[in-house]
Amino acid sequence: MNRKKLEAMLDIEFLNIEVITQAFTHSSYVNEHREKNYSDNERLEFLGDAVLELGVSQYLFRKYPKMPEGEMTKLRAAIVCEPSLELFARRLHFGEHILLGKGEEMTGGRNRPALLADVFEAFLGALYLDKGFDTALDFLEKHVFPQIDTGAFSHGMDYKSKLQEIVQQDKNRTIEYKIVDEKGPSHNKEFVAEISINQTVFGVGVGRTKKEAEQRAAKNALDKLGK
Incomplete structure (x- = not known):
């Protein structure tokens, strides 16, 4: 993972480099480096999923005061689904920072939709731990919320x-x-x-x-x- 490049692209200076690196560490990399004490990003993915859902829910609630609960639920589902998360990850070039095992690399794991979606959520979880919810929200406001306003998720409505x-x-x-x-x-x-x-x-x-x-x-x- 090229930390400096990632920081420059996102305009964020990370405090806990270990947790940010973990966000980009796939289980295949950990399995091939058992002699070292690496951790994969699965737990961070779990946390990032919750951060994303809360952030999107809060945004929709405030942005669309007249939108019924059912419609907000459908729109949120379209935003947090795998194809959308994959797209966010691709636009941020997250794929080039993932630490993969050789086997996963050879079979195209760096471009696998589910893997990219997982990394996006894991990064959100790591960002929340590293900088807090407000910074995670700022990240979403720059890279996710503008696409809601342009109708990028209208297929969910x-x-x-x-x-x-x-x-x-x-x-x-x-x-x-x-x-x-x-x-x-x-x-x-x-x-x-x-x-x-x-x-x-x-x-x-x-x-x-x-x-x-x-x-x-x-x-x-x-x-x-x-x-």
């Missing part, structure tokens, strides 16, 4: 059903979704969806799947309708 309920209040109005564009290579596609109400475009959304793009388009339409 059923905006399509919500819009359908509103539109159906007027029996003369109809909704139509259309995928109007596809971008990027086959392994990393982005879809652009357009939603029309009575043949007038009301929203556009972009997502990694057609369903996600449609959900974001529906959210865009709801925003325009003031809902």
Whole structure:
């Protein structure tokens, strides 16, 4: 693990280097270095999961004062799920800092989604122990919460059903979704969806799947309708 590089990237100076290193230590590395007193990141992952859930819950509660409990639960689940945590870890280049055993390295462990998600949670747990909850919250405010505001997790919300309920209040109005564009290579596609109400475009959304793009388009339409 390149501690200085990590500190520079995150703009955080760690106090307890041992616990931060542990956050990036996979069990395969510990198993291959039994002669040394290394600890893997599994316990820190457990702690980081709790820190993440509390931080996200607090943010959603304050940010969306009118959002029902059920919708907050769905949105939180979309934020703390493995694909989202993997994405956070990749954006922060956490993979290059992981200490892996040779076997795990050779089988592509450094890019394994579950492993990256676990490291993200373990880092949060280590950051909490090293600097406290306020610093962990500052980290989330920089690297996680902004993506909530841009609708990155709209797939966790059923905006399509919500819009359908509103539109159906007027029996003369109809909704139509259309995928109007596809971008990027086959392994990393982005879809652009357009939603029309009575043949007038009301929203556009972009997502990694057609369903996600449609959900974001529906959210865009709801925003325009003031809902």
